[in-house]
Amino acid sequence: NAGVTQTPKFQVLKTGQSMTLQCAQDMNHNSMYWYRQDPGMGLRLIYYSASEGTTDKGEVPNGYNVSRLNKREFSLRLESAAPSQTSVYFCASEREGHRYTGELFFGEGSRLTVL
Amino acid sequence: AQSVAQPEDQVNVAEGNPLTVKCTYSVSGNPYLFWYVQYPNRGLQFLLKYITGDNLVKGSYGFEAEFNKSQTSFHLKKPSALVSDSALYFCAVRDENTNAGKSTFGDGTTLTVKP
Numbered sequence: 001n002a003g004v005t006q007t008p009k010f011q012v013l014k015t016g017q018s019m020t021l022q023c024a025q026d027m028n029h030n031s032m033y034w035y036r037q038d039p040g041m042g043l044r045l046i047y048y049s050a051s052e053g054t055t056d057k058g059e060v061p062n063g064y065n066v067s068r069l070n071k072r073e074f075s076l077r078l079e080s081a082a083p084s085q086t087s088v089y090f091c092a093s094e095r096e097g098h099r100y101t102g103e104l105f106f107g108e109g110s111r112l113t114v115l
Numbered sequence: 116a117q118s119v120a121q122p123e124d125q126v127n128v129a130e131g132n133p134l135t136v137k138c139t140y141s142v143s144g145n146p147y148l149f150w151y152v153q154y155p156n157r158g159l160q161f162l163l164k165y166i167t168g169d170n171l172v173k174g175s176y177g178f179e180a181e182f183n184k185s186q187t188s189f190h191l192k193k194p195s196a197l198v199s200d201s202a203l204y205f206c207a208v209r210d211e212n213t214n215a216g217k218s219t220f221g222d223g224t225t226l227t228v229k230p
Contacts, residue, residue, distance in 0.1 A: 104218075
């Protein structure tokens with residue numbers, strides 16, 4: 001059982017380049033999320049998807065787009081990367097059911113450097 | 116609005132001693148509170164949560180947390196620390212009407228347990 005899988009694990013981009021971070025979960029969860037983690041700033045929500053076909057902005061959506069391709073996959077795209085987007089990106093999905101409410105499963109992260 | 120504070124960037128304890136990692140919160144409604152742990156180069160892992168009921172919540176790896184409504188705190192505790200407990204710990208909060216992925220995370224506390 002792989003849980004939440006993110007690719008790539010590491011990426012170096014030049015300013016202005018584009019790329020897509022991929023995320024897939026095999027737990028049949030409806031809700032999925034993208035966060036960025038910066039030193040001393042905790043996790044900040046970029047975008048989320050409550051179900052297949054829906055997406056909504058989080059706290060820091062500027063410079064990003066997302067696609068909920070199907071129930072399993074939720075991708076994050078940087079159209080024109082900027083140095084300020086250097087960060088560690090985490091994808092997460094939410095466990096279903098009232099008993100498990102609030103429990104998030106995280107991928108191992110994608111470390112992005114923009115030069 | 117919701118917020119969470121982890122007042123200590125770093126906590127150091129000796130193996131075998133009790134440990135406490137502090138968290139205080141602010142929400143407009145009833146709080147849902149969570150602790151996550153992050154080991155180096157890994158994603159966050161769910162430890163425990165308070166939704167309702169007993170103020171003392173028990174979670175994974177022998178950790179527990181005490182919900183104190185009057186002090187708006189949710190401190191993480193363990194009676195006897197292990198070197199393997201060394202990691203980054205995050206407290207998170209949301210009110211009962213917000214979905215899990217829109218929780219607000221603290222900035223994290225690095226726990227170091229020395230042999």
